[in-house]
Amino acid sequence: MTTVKKFALLAVLGTLxxxxxxxxxxxxxxxxxxxxGGRAIERGADNVQKKM
Structure with missing residues (x-):
């Protein structure tokens, strides 16, 4: 394998x-x-539950 082909193969693998x-x-x-987002919803639900 030539140096150019090795370099091209390494470049492709590096990019991937x-x-x-x-x-x-x-x-x-x-x-x-x-x-x-789930934690924020949970905190909101806890606050509503405390007010009930």
């Missing part, structure tokens, strides 16, 4: 790895946002 890691971070952030 970077994209995969970025997607994981995005999904983790989305999960944290959903979790924070």
């Amino acid at each position: 790895l970077g994209t995969t890691l970025a997607a994981c971070n995005t999904m983790e952030g989305a999960g944290q946002d959903v979790q924070a």
